[in-house]
Amino acid sequence: MSISIRNISFGFTEKPLFKNMSLELGDESPVVILGASGCGKTTLLRLMAGLLHPEEGCIEIGEKASFVFQENRLLPWYTALENISLPIEGSLGKKEARDRAMYFLRRVSLEEKAGSYPDELSGGQGRRVAIARAFAYPSPLILMDEPFQSLDIPLRIRLMDMVSSLLTTEKRLAVAVTHDPREAVYLGRRILILGKGGIVFDQAVDLSPEDRAYGSSPHAGLEKKLLEVLYTIA
Structure with missing residues (x-):
């Protein structure tokens, strides 16, 4: 499963969310998209899902996606x-x-x-x-919009462990958005940061489960790096 985003623009205002943005996804899963409120994280997921359409450029997926919304949406x-x-x-x-x-x-x-x-x-x-x-x-693609928000830290960690376990056996491409750098480091195998107009940071994450743990030195080091990027684009 792969996603090819080619030269998309969306939101023709003085400050468009995305401007001529390109991105290829598929090698690492889960991909975690990090960014401040209003930067376009949820919009990008909706574009990937086909719920929205770019004003310029194209998104090639080829398969329908399953979606975990911010709310459970259980009937x-x-x-x-x-x-x-x-x-x-x-x-x-x-x-x-x-x-x-x-x-x-x-x-x-x-x-x-x-x-x-x-x-x-x-x-x-x-x-x-x-x-x-x-x-x-x-579906080979699972999109998750702030899937662990409003949960306490122990429960959040247990659910992230659960998702990681599911992805180990199910072999899906998962793309999750969050505003929490700790969550991004714990869960992500690739971390993207959205800024003005598109992607401003893109890094693969190759850490052991121990190094991903909250409080470990490698976790803290990468979290600090993410916070520095977020601060500079605020």
């Missing part, structure tokens, strides 16, 4: 299992869709909550169902 009148299975019943059939939904509920350690409704789930459990739904959709 309250359906169970956790149904929230995952219903979107894929049309392409897989009811039985295969339910089997696939249950598989991903097990992967996120929520098999016992299959029959629970969204209002019976904690915030972290609801987030896990939303992530399981994205992985259950048979």
Whole structure:
């Protein structure tokens, strides 16, 4: 799976979000896009998903993407299992869709909550169902918009570990956006920073799990570097 973004421009104002921006994604996953509020992180994800279209240039993907939104967007009148299975019943059939939904509920350690409704789930459990739904959709591309926001640090780390584990076996291209440099270092195999008009920083991250851990010297060093870039473009 790869994404080719070629010379796109979007937002013809005095300060367009993207101006003649190009980007190739596909070698490292997950890719984490970092930047301040209003820099265009969510807009870029929506362009990749085809929910928005560039005013100039093109984006080549070739496959539909699954999306983890900032909100869980679980339908309250359906169970956790149904929230995952219903979107894929049309392409897989009811039985295969339910089997696939249950598989991903097990992967996120929520098999016992299959029959629970969204209002019976904690915030972290609801987030896990939303992530399981994205992985259950048979797409090679998963886009995640601030997937761990508003969660405490221990839960955030557990969910990032869960996503990393899923990507190890599922082999998807995942692109996540965040405003948190610590999160970017912990999760990302490639980190991009958006600034005025497009990408101002692009670095592959080859760290061991121990070196990615919050508080480790390598983590702190890369986090400091990211903060310096963010400060200069603020």
